Amino acid sequence: MNPPSSPSLRIAVMGAGAVGCFYGGMLARAGHAVTLIGRAAHVQAVRAHGLRMDTRQFDEAVAMAASTEAAAVAGADVVLFCVKSPDTETAGAQIRPHLAPGALVLCLQNGVDNADRLRTVLPDHEVAAAVVYVATEMAGPGHLRHHGRGELVIEPAHRSEAVARALIAAGVSAEVSDNVRGALWAKLILNCAYNAMSALGRIVYGELVQQPGATAVMRDVVAECLAVADADGVVVPGDVNLAVRRIAETMPGQYSSTAQDLMRGKPSEIDHLNGYVVQRGDALGVPTPANRTLWTLVKLAERHAAISPPPALPA
Structure with a gap:
């Protein structure tokens, strides 16, 4: 694990499928404290062996925390919200009691209205949308396969610039845009x-x-x-x-x-x-x-x- 070149962030990934594992894994690899929240078999594999990141640039196991419980978002500065679009409101309600004051919930989901829907569930927390361009899949529990790209376009919020800087330092192209x-x-x-x-x-x-x-x-x-x-x-x-x-x-x-x-x-x-x-x-x-x-x-x-x-x- 390399020490982060920008201030360390505490990151939780809610819905740690292929997209969440790529961005969470890149941030963990750069030295940030990351917790993946996902299914039991995936969590067990990550706890035992780390997340295998099988990418076009490297193939290695990256150690990080993992949990099956939504409560694991507690204490996170940023929650990468990566659940499937139909599960947005349900997952939002699950994390709501555990979010730290001032935490940013960043939606890395398909579709155009997830952040708006999530704001109705999390009215007391900051929610921002992000546009994701990455080709990934889960090759098995604890095994991410990355096929290419990885850019993020992030909606302005109080932590957006800090997140973008952390991602860029971790090797991920990211920008903050007023036209998300x-x-x-x-x-x-x-x-x-x-x-x-x-x-x-x-x-x-x-x-x-x-x-x-x-x-x-x-x-x-x-x-x-x-x-x-x-x-x-x-x-x-x-x-x-x-x-x-x-x-x-x-x-x-x-x-x-x-x-x-x-x-x-x-x-x-x-x-x-x-x-x-x-x-x-x-x-x-x-x-x-x-x-x-x-x-x-x-x-x-x-x-x-x-x-x-x-x-x-x-x-």
Whole structure:
């Protein structure tokens, strides 16, 4: 463990799946005090052997604390809130009695409305959104596999600059931005373009874009998302279509989180991705047929996965 080059932070990771383990692990590796909060098998593995961080730059076990209890957020300066979108309110209520005064709860979740939803559960605590660009998966209990990237865009809050500095010192690209809402929509659009088709085809991004018709569907999905965002008064930064094309180049071997969920027989976050665009489109009078089709097909696939044992997730 290396001593932190910026003031040490006490970090708790609520929902220590692939995303939380990557950022928590990088911070722990840099010398910050990190506690992962997750499922029992994962916690046992981390306690026994550390978190195996199998990344593109290094492969090593990183020692840190781990717990199955939400109460383990006690004393943390920053809580990396990484639960699945449907579990936002439930997990927020679990950590509420244990949060330290002045703690920052930083949402590292898919979707665009999680921080707003969490603020209703944690009205006395500061909540900030973050946009996550990282390709990761859990290869097994206590074993994180990192496929690439790792950038974070963080909403301004009283500890945001300190968190960004700590992440940068730990080797993670991070910035604080006044347009996190637009950045969240930009990430939502990437997820809408890739997640459902990766799940339905059980296919990685690099192969997905080579399939007949796939990029045409992506263009339709992106156009609908941009129309909904515009009607909702959201300024989406950058060249979104270029960003969509770059995902297949920078994460060619990545299965979407939706694909990983379906291949493990778990419910996905599709209601908070394409389903959210459909919901906002209906509210704003913007047609979203491509997003509606993908959302519906994933919901059908979820139903099938729930009643049929899924095949093993490809290595």
